[in-house]
Amino acid sequence: MDRRAFLKGGAGLMAAGAMAAAARISPAWAAAQEPSNIRNFHPEMRYRPHGLTGVAVSALGFGMLRLPLLADGKTVDEARTIAMLRHAIDHGLNYVDTGYVYLGGQSEAVTGKALAGGYRDRIWLTSKSPWWIMERPEDFERFFDESRRRLQTDVIDFYHIHMIMHRGWKEKVVPFRLIDRMMELKARGAIRFAGFSFHDGAPLFKRVVDANPGWDFCLIQQNYLDTEHEAGLVGLNYAAANGMGVSIMEPLRNGFLVKPPAMVQAVLDAAPRRRPPVEWAFDYLWNRPEVSVVVSGMASMQNVRDNLAYAGRSAPGMLDAEDRAVIGRAARAYRSAPGTIPCTGCYNCIPCPQNVAIGYLFNMVFNQYKADGDKARAHRLVNYSMSPVQRGDRPGACNECGQCLPKCPQGINIPEELKRVRRELEL
Template identity: 55%
Template sequence: MDRRDFIKSGLFAAAVGAAMGPKAIAQEANRRVEQEQKAKDILNYNPQMQYRPMGRTGVNVSALGFGMLRLPMKNGHVDFDQTTPMVHRAIEGGVNYIDTGRVYMGGESEQAVGKALAGGWRDRVYVTSKMPWWEIQSADDFEKFFDQSRRTIDTDVIDFYHIHMIMHRAWKDYVLPYRLIEKMENLKAQGKIRFMGFSFHDSLQLFKRVVEYTPAWDFCLIQHNYLDYEYEAGVLGPKYAAANGMGLAVMKPVRTGFLANLPQSMREALASTGIRKPDAEWALDYLWDIPEVSVAVSGMGSMEDVEENLSYAAKAKPNMLTPAEREALGAAIYAYRHAPGHIDCTGCYQCIPCPQNVAIGYIFAYVYNNYLLHRNKERAMLDYTVSMSPVQRGDPASSCIGCGECLAKCPQHLDIPNLLAKVKETMGK
């Protein structure tokens, strides 16, 4: 909505207020002034979207971000003809945060962003991208990959730039030895990026270590949802980031689609409290309820997804959940954790590094427990293989040799070798 639209709508509302009396006129005038101020201060402001401060960056971002990782496909490639109108509709709805990465969709995600933002749309949004540490082979690769991303997106400046997917191996073997943080600071000093941060997939302990390493971090991106309150950075991650002045983006709010299409047991648990919402709305509302969350980055694969998410985001407020809604989410969590065969792994990652590089916590907490409820092996194998490379997360259950080194490290006292054998039998690797 541009300034002329604000004025027109404001005059109409003032006329209505006049018929209602002086108090209504004053209230409408204040509302109009507030909206016009927001239009000046917030990029791509739309009164139907909610906005939140992004930590020390000083900018306000839309409560909903467009994650460019679940795009419509055609003949094995991103369908740009479908994707571009989706991005435009999201921007028209007030979205101002577009999240992509060099390795997303085989490199086609950044292409999709560049195509969608051509013709003036770039000026209405903040664009993010990410540096994949596992592709770095020499000291020059950081700048080379950054420039490639910038050219692909067709932008002079990347607003939010991440070190992608920091984990224990990434931190120890790549981020520190290759001085990636200093390289990020140089990009910022040169004006090539506006804000520097990282995305994260490991334990809360490592998360704290990374956050505390430098005051130069502006923001971070973590995985979180109502099932994973203990997984990775968990429910304490947002509070710790905010306490250090960082903006916080959250990825996978619907757990790679799992929470957007709940198994019957979880859906019945939610409904048992008498509250009914679409599955995805429950997941997004949980995140928007958390005051420290700046933006929930949601992958959207269709125009229907965009429209639904925009309607949910219009109501997004900190502390928005009622006691009854919190009870409903608790019932759904209980149903999930009491599924037959559920492995009570919190994904704390105390068991890694494994001598055989097995991705223990990810396999149990994220892949196998999901599979037990939806029983869709093809879908589970995508999480197990495509999303779990040996370099990034680790190796499959079949790599376990039963050495038992993990047993003393597990706070849940799980029989990890035998459970890995069960996973191998079920998943076939």
């Protein structure tokens, strides 16, 4: 059965019914269903309000980080990337997410090339300003202008302060007045909407939201394994309650949920209504009306086609009680893997005096390793996805000061577990 026939069938009717119900949630939801209000409308895509911005965004966003590379493993394959992005836009995707530092600037450059020939006017374009390479406040405007040149655009629709964390908030965002500088860009029309991406705990997330009544949106990590990790569901709901649009990154947990470990896959295989693992992960997010857009990195045309199909049958409230129970059982199966640390990634333990990336090492690196046994993946997550400036330092930096111990709601002996992480992963 092809996708058009599928949408005309029972599943398509279910999605249509759920979307009709969603339109009754609020005026913003109702407006997001009107084709005349939608940039790049396509009947086989589903659209959602981005908070109170008045913008309707496609359920699926294209994340321009994990792009296909040439044989050298470093250079973006521009021909394949441009074809993939244009195919997605031709099928109704209207949200494209890139960043100043992505792939050493190649991401913004290839995005600009792909959006030539009229594609720029069909989408909402995002980029991000990286605090960790700023040496002075004026670098904010310099990076912004460089992004515009690479992207071949005068206006960036959704602009982020990239990856706000405790260290960046304290050392750069506040003293460099980056929020004020962001709002100045908005006031003069250089950006349409102001926001931030986030990698820290819920308490700091709330502080950041409260610091600027003018925030339009945020980008947070969320998936069905990480309901408490970083901002978590608390942050999702807090942002939505403040009228902000919420974009979601890492819906597949850096690819981990594409081929989940055996104990998770067994739960999904036993579900009354079968779905591919990727679709389960997306549907968990699209089920929530607070989610505006799920941003996914796509490295092949098949990824693009599959994800468009999943988005085309998405809707808030699409999961019934049994579907939600399946996801709950899958998450519990993952957490029950032998040898895991009972860390939820809440980040209450940071900042660490020695800058150790405690929650990230426990929840995102070690527990994944205990579930799938993939030590090479664990090493990549430490060596290539973590830096002392951004995430924090390696487990060997711990000096057993013990300041983290009373902060952990799980009562984890953090210094001892860091020793185990270091020993078992040979870090």
